[in-house]
Amino acid sequence: MEQNEPGAEAVHVYVSEAENALYVRDEFADAGAVGFHLQTTAAGHFPSLLAIATPGPFFFMGPVPDEMKAATEQMQLGGEFSLHSAGFDRSGAAT
16 A cells, blocks of 8 residues: 555554444555545545445544645545544554
8 A cells, every 4th residue: 555655554444234334444644645645546436435335424633734624625525633532552462
């Protein structure tokens, strides 16, 4: 993934059979990497996604510049933004 998408760090996919839903968590190094993803990879996949699913909302964690927030509104992503989350990772634990 990172070879063609600089700043992309991880992708996690979760399936909820009860909700008949697929949740995807993309992790990026910074807002610039998110912007690159939205303008290239996501833009290329979005028409196909809309043909089979109702996407959103999109949750952005970390500092997001105002112009990127405005872009997510224009793209009708249902963007939600947060600077803080709570939780923990055990060192060496599989994710």
